[in-house]
Amino acid sequence: MVTDSDQILLSTPLAALHRELGARMVPFAGYSMPVQYPEGILKEHLHCRSQAGLFDVSHMGQLVLRGPGLAAALERLVPGDIQALAPGRQRYTLLTNEDGGIIDDLMVANGGDYLALVVNAACTTKDVAHLRAGLPDEIEMTLLDGQALLALQGPAAAKALGRLLPAVAEMRFMDYRVLSLEGVEVGITRSGYTGEDGFEISLPGQEAENLARRLLDMPDVAPVGLGARDSLRLEAGLCLYGADIDATTTPVEANLTWTISKRRRAEGGFPGAEIILRQIKEGTVRRRVGIRPAGRAPARAHTEITDADGQSIGEITSGGFGPSVGGPVAMGYVDTSHAEPGTPLRLMVRGKVHDAQVVALPFVQHRYVTSS
Amino acid sequence: MSETRYTRDHEWVRIEEEGIATVGISEYAQQQLGDVVFVELPAIGKSIVQGGEAAVVESVKAASEVYAPVSGAVIEANDALTDTPALVNEDAEGEGWFFRVEMSDPSELDSLMDVDEYTDYIQGLE
Numbered sequence: 001m002v003t004d005s006d007q008i009l010l011s012t013p014l015a016a017l018h019r020e021l022g023a024r025m026v027p028f029a030g031y032s033m034p035v036q037y038p039e040g041i042l043k044e045h046l047h048c049r050s051q052a053g054l055f056d057v058s059h060m061g062q063l064v065l066r067g068p069g070l071a072a073a074l075e076r077l078v079p080g081d082i083q084a085l086a087p088g089r090q091r092y093t094l095l096t097n098e099d100g101g102i103i104d105d106l107m108v109a110n111g112g113d114y115l116a117l118v119v120n121a122a123c124t125t126k127d128v129a130h131l132r133a134g135l136p137d138e139i140e141m142t143l144l145d146g147q148a149l150l151a152l153q154g155p156a157a158a159k160a161l162g163r164l165l166p167a168v169a170e171m172r173f174m175d176y177r178v179l180s181l182e183g184v185e186v187g188i189t190r191s192g193y194t195g196e197d198g199f200e201i202s203l204p205g206q207e208a209e210n211l212a213r214r215l216l217d218m219p220d221v222a223p224v225g226l227g228a229r230d231s232l233r234l235e236a237g238l239c240l241y242g243a244d245i246d247a248t249t250t251p252v253e254a255n256l257t258w259t260i261s262k263r264r265r266a267e268g269g270f271p272g273a274e275i276i277l278r279q280i281k282e283g284t285v286r287r288r289v290g291i292r293p294a295g296r297a298p299a300r301a302h303t304e305i306t307d308a309d310g311q312s313i314g315e316i317t318s319g320g321f322g323p324s325v326g327g328p329v330a331m332g333y334v335d336t337s338h339a340e341p342g343t344p345l346r347l348m349v350r351g352k353v354h355d356a357q358v359v360a361l362p363f364v365q366h367r368y369v370t371s372s
Numbered sequence: 373m374s375e376t377r378y379t380r381d382h383e384w385v386r387i388e389e390e391g392i393a394t395v396g397i398s399e400y401a402q403q404q405l406g407d408v409v410f411v412e413l414p415a416i417g418k419s420i421v422q423g424g425e426a427a428v429v430e431s432v433k434a435a436s437e438v439y440a441p442v443s444g445a446v447i448e449a450n451d452a453l454t455d456t457p458a459l460v461n462e463d464a465e466g467e468g469w470f471f472r473v474e475m476s477d478p479s480e481l482d483s484l485m486d487v488d489e490y491t492d493y494i495q496g497l498e
Contacts (some may be wrong), residue, residue: 041432042407153375227406227433247488296410296454298430321409321432328410 003095012058013148013205014212021216021223029121031059034225041227045323048194048232049364052154053224054215061124062147062202063117063131067139070115077134079251079270080108081261090174090189090280093259094251096128100272101247102254102281103130105239109176109189116176116187118200119151120241148208153198153232155367156220161188161199164214168199181211191228195236233321234329237290237361242316243301244288244331251320252279253333255288255361286314287339290361291330293319297349298328299356303335304348313338316347320362328354329363375466377441377481378490385441385484386481393442393473393481397429402464405431408457413449414471420446422480424468427470429460438470442480448472 009032018025023034024134034056037044047053065074071082080093087110095103104123109116119127128143135141152161165179171190178187187202203211215221224232230240239245245254250272257280264270268277293299303316319330338345343358376386382401384395402408412428420426420440427438449471453459460468475481485493 035433036406040407042409047431231432296457297412298410298435300435321430323432 010059012056013146013208014056014058017209017212018056018223021140021221023225026226028226029059031121033059033223034223036225036227037223039222041225041231042323042339044149044222044224044228047081047222048154048196048224048228049324050155052152052156052160052198052218053194053223054212054221055151055153055224055229056148056208056212057151057200057229058148058205058208059121060149061117061119061121062144062149063119063126063128064111064114064142064144065117065131065135065139066142067136069136070139071110073135073139074108074115076262076269077131077271078106078108079260079273079276081264082108082115084261084263085110088176090176090191094245094256095127095320096251096270096272097247098271098277099247100250100252100275102241102245102249102251103127103247105241105245105256107189107191109187110131111178111187116202122242144202145203148203148205150203150208150212150215151194151198152201152215152221153196153224154192155197157196157198158369160215160218160221161201163218164211171199173197173370181207182247186252188369190369193236193238194232195238195362195364196232197367197369210327228323231320231323234318234320235324235362235364236366237331237363239288239331240318249288249333250276250279250284252276253284253286254290277301284336286333288317288331288333289334290340290341290359290363291316291319291332291345291347291356292359292363293328293330293347294355294357296327297354299330299347299349299354302328303332305332305356306346306348307338308344308346310346324364331361333359375486377406377484377486378493379439379484380493381439382494383438383441385481385485387478387481388396391475391478392447393444393475394469394470395426395438395441395473397438397460397464398490402461402468405429405436405460407432408460411453411457411460411470413451413453414446416446416448416449420444420473422477430457440473441484442471442473442475443477444475446471447474
């Protein structure tokens with residue numbers, strides 16, 4: 001039997017730097033990844049919200065698609081409006097299945113004569129096969145295996161990255177640019193997974209350590225591991241694939257209907273369209289909501305949710321402690337009749353009833369730079 | 373007797389008063405857990421059994437059980453941890469104690485490790 005510890009783990013181009021920084025490395029999606037640095041998750045999280053955090057997310061899958069009729073071809077696999085995605089812009093969308101479930105969530109950037117995709121690390125192999133099977137033969141797909149991906153997130157991110165690449169000041173949220181950093185081509189998006197302003201920077205693996213060191217040398221930039229990445233995205237109300245969304249949850253149930261444009265709703269033509277479009281019209285039985293437990297005890301994933309009478313109405317899918325909130329925060333699915341903010345809920349934590357209520361997401365307001 | 377003894381699950385226990393054991397988690401355990409954000413303490417009077425679940429400690433990432441190093445009845449819980457769970461990180465083997473228990477069988481202490489044995493034990497884990 002192959003267990004996690006028997007598995008040969010891949011490492012990112014920053015593995016040596018992580019060790020030097022004193023990171024605690026853990027297996028994640030087949031990679032050895034830093035879960036935290038010596039400062040610890042709380043301080044890393046708060047540093048990202050107050051200044052800037054540098055994340056190694058090189059484990060994520062980076063793909064480039066090229067070919068005739070590319071946007072229309074990709075639209076046959078995703079409900080997002082790819083044809084309306086202008087060159088130099090990026091969009092969040094979903095790969096859906098015939099049941100309307102979510103195969104993966106991903107970012108798609110328009111590079112002019114190509115589309116650049118970023119998919120979840122644990123889904124990369126599955127997504128490549130799914131895309132290959134679903135795209136016409138004349139669409140060429142390249143997996144950027146040796147490419148690193150760094151995320152610089154936080155209110156000081158633009159100032160910090162601007163010291164090396166002044167052009168990033170011109171970018172706004174969800175812009176995509178290919179810039180030259182001292183002769184090295186870097187693909188930059190103004191986006192991220194923390195709710196803060198920030199950038200994701202794609203560059204050749206062998207160049208990643210140099211850029212990371214130069215950013216970390218800046219007094220406002222500190223390394224942040226996967227632990228704080230998770231608490232930051234949870235406070236921002238952003239879904240984690242495999243926890244909050246998966247092949248059994250639809251975009252409508254997951255409250256991701258906003259990712260489907262008016263034209264796509266009118267035209268359909270994506271996997272599961274019949275089910276998803278009907279759900280948009282008629283509603284769903286359950287819905288993803290924000291949940292704020294009363295008191296201090298965190299409610300983790302798979303915690304049962306009941307109504308005030310003790311009737312089971314759902315389950316937590318992500319939950320923990322929100323360092324910026326200063327208390328426990330969670331997301332989960334509840335019966336739609338209990339999805340309104342302010343609805344009282346009960347959580348069964350270790351056999352004890354804890355009060356909670358439905359709250360509007362996000363827990364911490366997004367601070368994206370939408371105009372420059 | 374005030375010698376600290378340790379379990380393989382990284383609890384510590386110290387006898388500061390005849391028949392009364394103070395219990396917490398080790399410095400090594402707090403380092404492994406990282407930032408402690410919540411502690412669930414046993415109720416006063418609760419009867420606990422050596423090796424059984426006695427408390428819960430939660431870091432940002434996960435919840436972990438704290439097992440009873442000795443059997444007996446809980447007579448005091450460290451309420452300071454309710455408001456300041458970070459005491460566990462700051463002083464795991466001092467101010468960050470979890471609860472005190474009136475031991476029903478003090479000979480159970482013999483099965484636990486002294487500090488030298490525990491130091492060897494955690495070195496073997498790394």
